[in-house]
Amino acid sequence: MNEVMQSLLSRRSIRSFQNKQVEEEKLQLVLQAAVLAPNGRNQEPWHFTVLQNAEILNKLDELVAGKGNTFFYHAPTLILVSIEEGNPYEQVNTACALTNMMQAAHALDLGSVWCNRINGNHEIDTKLTEYGVPVGYRVTGTLALGYCEGEYPSPREPKKGTINYIR
Numbered sequence: 001m002n003e004v005m006q007s008l009l010s011r012r013s014i015r016s017f018q019n020k021q022v023e024e025e026k027l028q029l030v031l032q033a034a035v036l037a038p039n040g041r042n043q044e045p046w047h048f049t050v051l052q053n054a055e056i057l058n059k060l061d062e063l064v065a066g067k068g069n070t071f072f073y074h075a076p077t078l079i080l081v082s083i084e085e086g087n088p089y090e091q092v093n094t095a096c097a098l099t100n101m102m103q104a105a106h107a108l109d110l111g112s113v114w115c116n117r118i119n120g121n122h123e124i125d126t127k128l129t130e131y132g133v134p135v136g137y138r139v140t141g142t143l144a145l146g147y148c149e150g151e152y153p154s155p156r157e158p159k160k161g162t163i164n165y166i167r
């Protein structure tokens with residue numbers, strides 16, 4: 001099968017990561033996939049914040065998930081997707097960027113998982129601004145990124161009956 005198709009059909013969400021950082025070259029390719037994703041009216045209403053500082057990642061995880069829990073699965077890299085407030089395609093644009101990044105990650109032998117939007121409170125919002133999320137932008141999704149720990153999961157068995165044809 002064509003390599004692109006093989007990659008598209010085998011990506012899975014990864015929730016266990018090796019203690020190994022993503023190489024800069026691979027990170028840049030994942031980010032290129034994000035900024036080149038399709039987006040409504042080509043407004044590019046997004047910003048991507050890359051967090052790779054372990055102390056900051058732990059602090060944010062604790063703030064979001066609560067002590068002793070994890071929302072980001074201890075990934076060595078986290079990419080926050082934020083969208084300009086009021087953008088009519090907020091969630092759709094987020095999905096396009098995240099999906100492109102997940103597929104790029106998989107093509108580069110990295111693992112990733114979409115972590116849902118962060119339900120902000122004042123403390124979290126202040127931290128996000130400190131980390132570079134622009135004022136007037138809302139974090140709408142995050143990508144936990146790194147090398148898969150253990151065996152990469154098999155392709156998912158998709159739900160049956162979700163496609164119909166009129167020919």
Ligand SMILES: Cc1cc2nc3c(=O)[nH]c(=O)nc-3n(C[C@H](O)[C@H](O)[C@H](O)COP(=O)(O)O)c2cc1C
Nearest residue numbers: 011012013014015071095113114115116117153156
């Ligand atoms: C909108 C959206 C939100 C998601 N939020 C989370 C999340 O917060 N935590 C998580 O572990 N996975 C999250 N996922 C990943 C899904 O659980 C995953 O894609 C689904 O179970 C299918 O598995 P697969 O990606 O391995 O094919 C999210 C996916 C989407 C599209």
